[in-house]
Amino acid sequence: MLTTMAEYQRLTQDLDRTLKMTASDPVIARETEYYLSRISEISTVDEFVDDTRVFNYAMKAFGLEEMSYAKAFMRKVLTEGIDNPDAFSNKLVDKRYRAFAEAFNFQKLGAAATQIVAQETTTDYYTRRMLEEDSMESNYYLASIQSITTIDEFIGNTRVYSYAMKAFGLEDMIEDADFMRTVLTEGIHDPNAFANQLADSRFRKFAAVFNFESNGEATTSFSATQQGTVDKYMLTMGSKQEADTDYYLSTIADIKSIGEFMENTEVFNYALKAFFLEDFADDTDFIRKILEDGLDSVGGIIEQLEALDQKSLATFANAFNFRERGEDATTYSLTQQGTVDRYIRETLEVSAGEENQGVRLALYFERKAPSITSAYTILADKALTKFVQVALGIPASASSQDIDKQAAMIEKRLDLADLQDPEKLDKLVRRFTMLWELENPTQSAPVPNVLIGQPLQASFSSDLLASLQNLKLGGF
Template sequence: MLSTYISYQLIAKDIPKSIARIEQQPTVDRDTQYYLANITKVKSIDDFVNNDRLFKYAMKAYGLENMDYAKAFMVKALKEGVSDPDSFANKLTDKRYAQFVKAFNFAADGANATVYNPAQQLVTKNYAIQAQIAGLDPNSDYVKGETTYYLANITKVKSVDDLMSNNRLYTYALAAYGLDSATEDKDLIKSVLQGGARDPDSVANQQTNKAYAGLASAFNFEQYGANTTTYVQAQQPTVDIYMRQTLEEDAGKTNEGVRLALYFQRKAPDITSWYDVLADTALASVVRTALGLPDSFATADIDKQAQLFGQKLDIKDFTDPEKLSKFLTRFTSMY
């Protein structure tokens, strides 16, 4: 039997190739084809949870397959959404629930939850509002004509340059955020779009006018690249997560340490505090093993656990691919 270290390296050195093998499994392929063919037909929470095949696929994608029987629990989470910090999903210690609800955000997006793309639905909604503010009838032939053109062409946009080179789309996009394409500095707009909105210090977030941050969020090329105008969390991204989840589960059938390492690798970029680690038994197990701590340490005071982890490791290293790789080499060698 191969060691945990070697088994992990064989998979981790080419994750796309490893996932491609998972995609070729007959059951996985059938379930995925069904999911993609039917998820866009889901228009409500009831539609979602009552289609057992779709619901179980989605739950597994977010690592919640052990809770797919608890439909009343999940309905409550979905109904309350994630906009309110005190919503049911946000108050749960396990962040996977909030991530799931955010992906299937019926509370915010209603019937559009499984087809929602900010560059499409949000921008056209904002455009109608701005038209009304400007004294135009949102149902006028002009507004309808511009919106029809926009929706017919925005999905062809694959970059910031694509958007800015189509004057009609560019004008519509800016107008949706109360910005006038005739007077806005194109260099500034380009910097806003290229910098995105995730970084608090991005150009968009540094502007006093919050419209720039809104524009950058809707056209999030910095995060989604060429998929920005077609990205829908409930569709292909959920499939991608499902494939990764299945890869990890398959690895765990022969070596639990490999599953843990792959899971940690996937989650590491989102870890912001040691309490994030301690809230997830799998992540905490990896750190304890890498530090040579006994399982019994998990029963110690949580603040003391966090303090010790912080003394031994720099949490920022988990966002550095090279340092993360070294950490997981350490873990898999010790497992």
């Protein structure tokens, strides 16, 4: 049997290969296949929790498998979400619950919670956006059309005129007001009227409804110019939106870079529209910088924007996160591939822990280190605490001391900024593996897994479970 350090090095020397080997295990592959085949069809908390295989897979991915039986507790975590500071998950000491509720955010996203952000979620946003916009334009049209009595007033009211033109599929002719004025002025009754001479029948249909030549001031009082035009507009725009969405979905998954994304005008503009960012369509340098370098790179500009634009840009950058996900950005979903990645990593750590608990602790700390922001983050996690105690030579009995004294002890011996440096982090992990091996020689019997709780066999209320989760770990 390899020593703790040797086993850790074996697993991490080519971590991608190790994870792929773990994922190829028949049992794991079967569970992953089932999870991916089902998760996108789940649209509510109840459906999620009630599908035992899917739910258990997700719970294990987030290191919460010991709580898989506590469905009432987890239902409360998911139902309340994370946006409200008083939400259940925000009150729990163990932040795994908040991470879980953030990933499966049914409370905020509803049915879109399990979809691929760059694909289904974006199309949902786009469809909702267009529906809201079309409803608003329709209300304006109906409120305004009745007061219009002449062709000049009709063409002069840009918003009403554009709405009517779009309803008849004539949006490409909106700017040619003189041409359309002739169509309307001559009407349709004279066989030689301009509209009757045109090969495109749309112009004749338009002149027939807005027949000022025959009906004069009464033209806009007819149902055809009022609700009839609204119905036609919604049908026409609905067909256009469907075509735009079909094109977007048929194309977006093949886009693998920021350049490809921005060069495809139809896809790029569709995405901007979905996130209320169409006003930035011409400022491609600004959008490119956000996608390449993140929001922090344009901090000064961001601060000058309205709060809604700031939020939209942040959501957009997260949805099309080429910076972190590369070619997978347009097919990535936190609830789909993101959860699978977590599941495979968690399985690797658990498997390693069955042979050597020190290796599991080392892998766990290496994974969590970048997110550690204070000594209290470490002290709130029993496994992280154990790692640090061993690595820094802090006796386990220190856990009985005041939490502030424990935090001070850690900060005195460890510069938390070093955890962001891969070389310094690797040095710390190596130190841990050596010290762990001294305390727990590989040749001895396997060390019991005392850090990962086993499922309780009895049922408890959500309130009691919440109390248990909030107990200070390690006796402090």
